[in-house]
Amino acid sequence: MHALLVTPDAPGSLRLGPAPDPTPQPHQLLLAVHHISLNRGEVAFAGRRPAGTVHGYDAAGVVVRAAADGSGPKAGARVAAFGAGAWAERMAVDTTAVAEVPDAVDLADAAALPMAGVTALRTLRTRDILGRRVLITGAAGGVGRYAVQLAALGGAHVIASVGSAARGEGLAELGAHEVVVGLEGIERPVDLILDNVGGPQLVAAWQLLAAGGSVQNIGWASDEPAVFEPYSLFFVGAAKTMSTFGDVHEVGPDLGTLLGFAAAGRLSSEIGWRGSWDRIAEAAEALLERRVAGKAVLDVASPA
Numbered sequence: 644m645h646a647l648l649v650t651p652d653a654p655g656s657l658r659l660g661p662a663p664d665p666t667p668q669p670h671q672l673l674l675a676v677h678h679i680s681l682n683r684g685e686v687a688f689a690g691r692r693p694a695g696t697v698h699g700y701d702a703a704g705v706v707v708r709a710a711a712d713g714s715g716p717k718a719g720a721r722v723a724a725f726g727a728g729a730w731a732e733r734m735a736v737d738t739t740a741v742a743e744v745p746d747a748v749d750l751a752d753a754a755a756l757p758m759a760g761v762t763a764l765r766t767l768r769t770r771d772i773l774g775r776r777v778l779i780t781g782a783a784g785g786v787g788r789y790a791v792q793l794a795a796l797g798g799a800h801v802i803a804s805v806g807s808a809a810r811g812e813g814l815a816e817l818g819a820h821e822v823v824v825g826l827e828g829i830e831r832p833v834d835l836i837l838d839n840v841g842g843p844q845l846v847a848a849w850q851l852l853a854a855g856g857s858v859q860n861i862g863w864a865s866d867e868p869a870v871f872e873p874y875s876l877f878f879v880g881a882a883k884t885m886s887t888f889g890d891v892h893e894v895g896p897d898l899g900t901l902l903g904f905a906a907a908g909r910l911s912s913e914i915g916w917r918g919s920w921d922r923i924a925e926a927a928e929a930l931l932e933r934r935v936a937g938k939a940v941l942d943v944a945s946p947a
């Protein structure tokens with residue numbers, strides 16, 4: 644088969660090339676991958692993986708062979724999947740990390756969902772957000788555009804923070820009550836922050852947190868250090884907290900929830916870049932240069 648392989652001297656450290664077919668374990672199904680999606684971390688850090696690794700985590704396609712242990716979808720089912728080795732013509736994936744794609748949902752939209760959608764869902768679920776003020780930084784990106792929609796669905800007052808006014812386009816339509824550049828104009832404290840950006844903006848965002856509020860540290864797209872002045876983390880009153888996020892355990896049921904929202908027209912996969920997977924270098928560059936509004940989705944086809 645062909646796959647996107649970690650290749651240190653290739654642009655973006657990735658290249659389309661031949662790879663051995665995966666061998667599913669008893670609890671894994673074999674998927675014919677039709678579409679894949681990119682996430683900032685795996686693109687930015689591809690070069691840190693061993694050369695020759697089949698890269699990527701998000702895919703959608705059709706089950707070729709069901710899991711030997713009888714779990715999960717049957718052959719022929721359309722599924723979205725999360726797991727290592729996704730950017731390939733065929734992927735072996737745990738049946739606990741897949742969900743069937745409803746007929747109403749396009750497979751390319753489904754491929755956009757796993758890592759970004761589940762991250763948005765799980766970080767929002769850390770709090771009761773009904774009627775609360777939720778700040779989402781990096782809101783124009785992959786995680787951000789799902790988070791805005793899900794926070795609005797959950798009844799929050801949604802504040803979407805972006806890097807420039809142009810990057811804020813479309814976020815009000817997705818459910819943001821306020822779209823701000825940086826943290827400008829946020830006048831009242833916020834109860835929950837989903838932080839995708841890190842750096843000095845995280846330090847400033849911390850000061851906006853209400854008593855008892857929390858920050859979910861999802862990512863650090865800024866790549867800049869954050870310096871907290873002495874005692875700036877001291878607070879009299881209900882504790883403010885900051886939590887890491889990296890929970891990718893058994894994403895299948897949550898992925899199913901997201902696909903259900905999508906089928907009901909309540910969650911849109913905002914695909915800002917779409918093309919064949921042989922254009923991986925172009926797609927990766929656009930993502931890293933903040934030119935993708937939402938997700939980059941690549942179509943998988945056998946090279947001629």
Ligand SMILES: NC(=O)c1ccc[n+]([C@@H]2O[C@H](COP(=O)([O-])OP(=O)(O)OC[C@H]3O[C@@H](n4cnc5c(N)ncnc54)[C@H](OP(=O)(O)O)[C@@H]3O)[C@@H](O)[C@H]2O)c1
Binds near residue numbers: 810863
């Ligand atoms: N913890 C986890 O499990 C998990 C899961 C998924 C993602 N992540 C991480 O979460 C972050 C968001 O992921 P994503 O896939 O949504 O990324 P993305 O689509 O590239 O979005 C990142 C956003 O960050 C903003 N940003 C602000 N300063 C930036 C800078 N200096 N350089 C680049 N971007 C900057 C950009 O805002 P503008 O567009 O407004 O310029 C961009 O929209 C990444 O750091 C990623 O690695 C973590």
